[in-house]
């Protein structure tokens with residue numbers, strides 16, 4: 244590929260108007276902190292020559308270069324061996340030997356990046372994971388949307404209600420409804436890095452301390468089942484889990500030791516939207532030469548930026564992290580196969596997770612052809628279901644989702660995989676550990692009139708703790724059914 248030649252071309256689109264050379268991308272040595280291009284790895288900057296959707300219009304290009312230089316010099320947030328171990332875990336999912344649980348905020352904010360919020364989110368995710376582990380009788384790979392989910396793609400550049408530029412995540416601009424707050428500031432990417440580092444520090448402590456031991460997480464689940472009307476429906480399964488744990492303890496398994504490694508494995512993820520941020524935190528491992536985006540373990544490409552000839556696909560195809568790609572109802576089977584070929588030409592199991600987000604009305608008719616096509620080509624993908632983004636609705640100007648729609652899309656996803664004999668590999672959920680009132684329904688029967696109570700999201704409506712746990716219990720039942728069907732087929 245004529246990398247050098249391409250970089251001198253005029254940008255077709257994207258955040259940098261003018262020629263690359265005018266920005267000093269191809270001349271200044273990296274060490275000065277002025278360059279945006281790594282002279283040793285020009286292929287990692289090829290994306291700059293392609294149209295990049297959903298990038299902020301940074302008003303100050305010098306500030307962008309400054310922020311980029313600062314980020315490039317900072318230590319990575321995660322390390323390459325962790326990234327590789329997540330790929331291995333996801334390979335287990337692709338083989339049908341594990342289940343993926345990915346969840347967290349739609350948009351993290353700096354203000355909500357507090358110890359309690361982080362604790363409660365991690366707690367909810369771990370509680371869901373224990374229930375799902377029981378349902379699936381396989382390990383659950385836990386990946387949080389946390390410590391970096393600070394950039395948002397938006398439908399409109401201008402917010403209708405205020406006439407202001409849309410909020411694009413705390414890494415870009417502020418949520419406050421003033422023109423000054425909504426102006427993109429590249430140094431917010433540096434703040435996002437520091438907030439991510441602080442969150443990760445706490446998450447790592449939670450993961451290794453007694454906080455996340457199996458018996459502790461089960462105690463929380465017992466409290467949910469005992470103390471809430473929504474939880475009481477799941478008493479039977481909670482009792483079964485209790486029995487299973489008692490059996491393990493009787494066998495001498497220490498439930499307070501969270502794993503052989505002495506800690507629960509919790510990985511981080513976010514949408515790889517801001518390519519300058521992702522590029523600045525992409526590093527080449529000295530010992531292996533492996534290129535990793537060390538801003539998180541897993542990075543996903545959104546529904547709005549997954550164009551095959553776009554900058555996101557170009558850049559993220561070059562990092563070796565596990566990559567997710569959102570697949571909406573309009574994606575054709577050929578297009579999805581092309582995405583698989585592009586991201587994972589070597590068919591590495593665990594490298595690619597296809598996250599369908601079709602909507603409850605479409606999943607049953609749109610997903611089968613996609614799964615069949617990718618499967619027939621022998622791609623070892625993880626099939627995950629995001630039952631949130633295809634089910635957003637407007638109720639009196641408030642964005643919400645109904646629990647029944649969320650559940651029905653998951654049900655449809657399981658039905659499709661059952662019919663095709665493929666593994667319904669995972670769930671991708673927007674959730675919080677707080678008792679918010681952003682999604683309708685669930686055992687608490689949140690109604691339209693309740694939405695105003697605690698509607699706190701900076702972007703999309705999230706399941707609250709109770710709704711998230713209910714979903715886990717219901718999906719665990721679906722997984723149990725899948726398991727007994729498999730066992731039956733085995734004996735026939």
Ligand SMILES: O=C[C@H](O)[C@H](O)COP(=O)(O)O
Nearest residue numbers: 349395396397398399702703
């Ligand atoms: O999280 C996903 C998208 O950023 C979000 O759904 C876009 O929302 P919008 O349609 O309000 O811009």
Ligand SMILES: C=C(OP(=O)(O)O)C(=O)O
Nearest residue numbers: 349545546547569600632
């Ligand atoms: C933007 C998101 O989803 P999608 O790309 O599927 O719309 C998201 O996951 O927050």
Ligand SMILES: [Mn+2]
Nearest residue numbers: 349673702703
């Ligand atoms: Mn969202």
